Amino acid sequence: MDKIDAFILEKIAATKLPSVSYAVIKDGEVAYANALGFRDLERGLPATPATIYGIGSITKSFTALCILKLVEEGRLSLNDNVEKYIPIRLRSRGENVTIRHLLTHTSGIPALGYAEAFIEGLVSRGGTWLPVAKPQDLLPFMESAEEWAVAKPGERFFYLNEGYVLLGLVIEKVTGAPYWECVRMKILTPLGMLRTYLASEEVMKDGDVAKPYYPDPEKGTPTPGRIPIGITSDGGIMSNALDMAKYVAMLINRGTYNGVEIIGKKSVEEAEIKRVAVPWRLLGDEGYGYGLVISENFYGRKIVMHGGNVLVYTAHMAYLPYDRIGVVVLANSTGYPMSYIAMYILAIALGRNPEELPFLMREKVLRKLEGTYRGYKGTVTYTAKAKGDILILKSQWGEELYLFPEEVREDYAKFHTYTKGYKLDVEFHIGKDGVKIVFERYLLVKSA
Structure with a gap:
């Protein structure tokens, strides 16, 4: 563990990250957890494994599990057209976009940039201003999305934050309740993730929240930002390493935690199937499932993972389902890739030399x-x-x-x-x- 902490400290010092908090999971339990750096630089407050951070797009895995849970309950089908649930015309090259297409980012519509504009305008120093205060505000923004399509549904991967916002609206339509209630009732409460929130006023009441920072090249030091309130089912969850360890343990245990079934084993395994290749590949063979990225090339093992980045918070979770080990890494700014730290930790947990990983060897x-x-x-x-x-x-x-x-x-x-x-x-x-x-x-x- 000393080697892990030394590696993290070296990287956050070099890239001026305020703090990193992490937890290592083995056989359904937290094997080790620690934090380095400050959750609040100005007040000199240290981070802990219980400190709250934004997890960004790891949220998409929660959204996908809620959809799969509704499928288990017979309340929707992945082959349903999105238009069945939402008042929006969503077509690509004249063909209907389904829930499955949104889950796998294969709608055929390239990124529309709503999240980038929203975060840049709200969190940092300005830029494009797109005040999307609630998910429904995205519907008029996407009015001309069909004209932006470059492929038929199912043909090609384009990471589409907007698609996961629409999935949140589908959940609300089917359940008759806010998206967050589905996440809370079906995932968080049974797992005992009592300090996991949507980025909203609720998180402000918690006394151990990492202050958000964005990198400022001109100053050369982290600059205080704002919590990105308004992001929801595509990247709005805020949590801590200890709570997220329970979530990773549940996925490793095929949907069960402490004897309680959160979601069926078959649904977890369906989510972990590579359905389309992704353009960003650290290991060379990554593909996207349902809210998860999968590779078979981590020291010859299967690894399941997802990252998150909302500029002022970055995160990564990864687990080896057959080795029953996992990790979650959280930070309160953008700097060194959390994916590198996560895979470094997993390599150590396997007893392997992390510098054998191609991206770490190249960096060295x-x-x-x-x-x-x-x-x-x-x-x-x-x-x-x-x-x-x-x-x-x-x-x-x-x-x-x-x-x-x-x-x-x-x-x-x-x-x-x-x-x-x-x-x-x-x-x-x-x-x-x-x-x-x-x-x-x-x-x-x-x-x-």
């Missing part, structure tokens, strides 16, 4: 490549700086080359870049005697 190597490089007798100088998953190579003349990785190993890394219309390979050789660059006409050696 890129940091090793940073520095100043000089040519023969110092005649030519370049500096290398990592930025995300790329390197920026800057010459003494001010030219900047953006290097995109093709192959990254502990002893060698190959990138490509473009300059004056030409594609150029850039090779880094990493040895005991240092790091060297070979590209175009130059051999450059990294200064000590």
Whole structure:
């Protein structure tokens, strides 16, 4: 556990995250929980595993489970057209969009950007102003969504926050009660998740809520933001690591927690089936199920997960159903990816070296490549700086080359870049005697 905490502290210090809280689940129980950093920087209050954070789009898994629970009860079908429940014309290329299409983000409609505009306008320094105060306000916003469609339903994945807002409205129509009542009654109360809320006035009454911050490049420090009240079934849940551990344990236990069935085993397994490939892949084979992302490539194991990001809060949950271990990680700003921390923890729990994970190995190597490089007798100088998953190579003349990785190993890394219309390979050789660059006409050696 010390290794995990050291890793987290290093990353939040480097990326100026105020705090991270997490819990590790094994065989249905919390095996370890901890928090590092401040839930409130200005007041100097430390975070704890009980501190409340926004979980962002992990909310979508709760929404999906509510839909699947209604299917179990025979109150709706995943093949029902969305128009059956909501007064909206929702078509793609002339074909009806179903509940299943919204669950899997395969409506054929690309992201309409409501959440991005709402969060940017409400939480940080301004930008596009879209005051969607309640889910029903999204219906007039989506009036022309059909014109935005680029595929027929079921053909292609487009992550659509708006679709999960509509699913919340479907739940309200079927149950005759607010979306949140379905989540509370069918999931939270039976699980004993007593300090999990929708982002609303209710959360303000809790005395242990992480203050929201957004990154401010100009200041170089986290800047206080606002809790994104108004987001609902697509990303509005706020919870803590201990409550979320119960939720992950229930999923690992195939829908049951402490002997109480929250949802049927078959429904959980249906949610964990890859139904469409996703464009963002850390492990190489990720696909989307019902409110969950699935891969079979985590050290050869099946991993089920989802992340969340509402700018002032980021989160990630992941679990290995056959190994019966899981993790949830929460933070009160945007900085280091919570997915990296979650998978680091799971690797440690499996007794594996986390640096074997391709994205962590690439991150480590890129940091090793940073520095100043000089040519023969110092005649030519370049500096290398990592930025995300790329390197920026800057010459003494001010030219900047953006290097995109093709192959990254502990002893060698190959990138490509473009300059004056030409594609150029850039090779880094990493040895005991240092790091060297070979590209175009130059051999450059990294200064000590």
